[in-house]
Amino acid sequence: MGCPVKALVFTAPGQVELLDVPEPDPAPGEALVEVRAAGICGSDLHGARRPGFRQPPLIMGHEFAGIGAGGEAVVVNPILSCGRCAECRRGLRHVCREREIIGVHRAGGFAERVAVPASALRPLPPGLPWEAAALIEPAANAVHAWNQAGRALGADGAKGARVAVIGCGAIGLLCAATALSGGAGRVEVTDLSPARLAAAQRLGAQAAGPGLSGEYDVVIDAVGSAATRAASVAHQRPGGVAVWLGLAEEEAGFDANALIRSEKRVLGSFAYRDEEFAQATARIGDWDLTWAAGYPLAAAAGIFTDLMNGGLHPLKALLLP
Numbered sequence: 001m002g003c004p005v006k007a008l009v010f011t012a013p014g015q016v017e018l019l020d021v022p023e024p025d026p027a028p029g030e031a032l033v034e035v036r037a038a039g040i041c042g043s044d045l046h047g048a049r050r051p052g053f054r055q056p057p058l059i060m061g062h063e064f065a066g067i068g069a070g071g072e073a074v075v076v077n078p079i080l081s082c083g084r085c086a087e088c089r090r091g092l093r094h095v096c097r098e099r100e101i102i103g104v105h106r107a108g109g110f111a112e113r114v115a116v117p118a119s120a121l122r123p124l125p126p127g128l129p130w131e132a133a134a135l136i137e138p139a140a141n142a143v144h145a146w147n148q149a150g151r152a153l154g155a156d157g158a159k160g161a162r163v164a165v166i167g168c169g170a171i172g173l174l175c176a177a178t179a180l181s182g183g184a185g186r187v188e189v190t191d192l193s194p195a196r197l198a199a200a201q202r203l204g205a206q207a208a209g210p211g212l213s214g215e216y217d218v219v220i221d222a223v224g225s226a227a228t229r230a231a232s233v234a235h236q237r238p239g240g241v242a243v244w245l246g247l248a249e250e251e252a253g254f255d256a257n258a259l260i261r262s263e264k265r266v267l268g269s270f271a272y273r274d275e276e277f278a279q280a281t282a283r284i285g286d287w288d289l290t291w292a293a294g295y296p297l298a299a300a301a302g303i304f305t306d307l308m309n310g311g312l313h314p315l316k317a318l319l320l321p
Helices: 042-049 136-153 170-181 194-203 226-234 256-261 274-286 297-308
Strands: 005-012 015-021 030-039 063-067 073-076 113-117 121-123 162-166 186-190 206-209 216-221 236-244 265-268 292-296 316-320
Touching: 005 297, 015 297, 042 297, 063 136, 073 136, 121 274, 136 170, 136 216, 136 236, 136 265, 136 274, 162 170, 162 226, 170 186, 170 194, 170 216, 170 274, 186 194, 194 206, 216 226, 226 236, 226 256, 226 265, 292 297, 297 316
Parallel strands: 162 186, 162 216, 186 206, 216 236, 236 265, 292 316
Antiparallel strands: 005 015, 030 063, 030 113, 030 316, 063 073, 073 121
8 A cells, every 4th residue: 555645635515625545546557647737627616616527525636737657747638438439439539428537527636646547648748837738628628619610610710710708717718829829810808807808918819808899700608607608699790600618507598589690600619629639738838828826735725715715816726736
């Protein structure tokens, strides 16, 4: 038996604790990862407040990178799929009906060490900072959303498009960065927080203020409330597209008749394809990531609890075991 490891454990609804847990024991086909950085996702905060897919006790964390058993620097693609169904065979593992997610359905990266399927490990570019590596997973979500919009708009994709991003949390900022690096003509962002708008402007986006005005080719909703979904439809140009990533509420809230009359489109965007995870890995080092802040694992419970209860700082917390 190895020494216990420190882990941030979701122990009860609305409660996380830093605990000593047994050393992970990799099963056949698994690898031990020494975690160097793990991001706290908004879905972790929501899942801890209102347990659903995540059930306590659980070590959460699906955005993480570290050192593999052979000493190599790796990032973890947390999506596990059956590999047999029609979706998996088409390269759509992320929508496999039997998918599981590391940190949601099994122990994740909010720990000093974690055992994961060896198939989930991906190599990191030489010299990439751990803080950037921990943002690859959310960045892959942004890459997928941008590609969804491009596929919907046709042969030229979304290049040259006028783009709006609703919500400048981590996913919204990464969506803005992806659109800018992907050839968008203009990216405007909206958020209630001046600090978040300022972070988006450092990436090269334009601040539209607390709300949108005018029409856009692409509207990305990184919030997911009924109000933001309604805005994403209202501010599309005829024939435009809205891409929904946010999961704040179940209600849609939009005018379906306006959708029909102007041939507007709404696309769901969940997670990413394997090649999009690779694209995010290649791009992440080129973006301004100063809006993310690192904290020792010893401070994790306090940081997580504050964010879970509505705190806005830091914009993105990374745990550094």
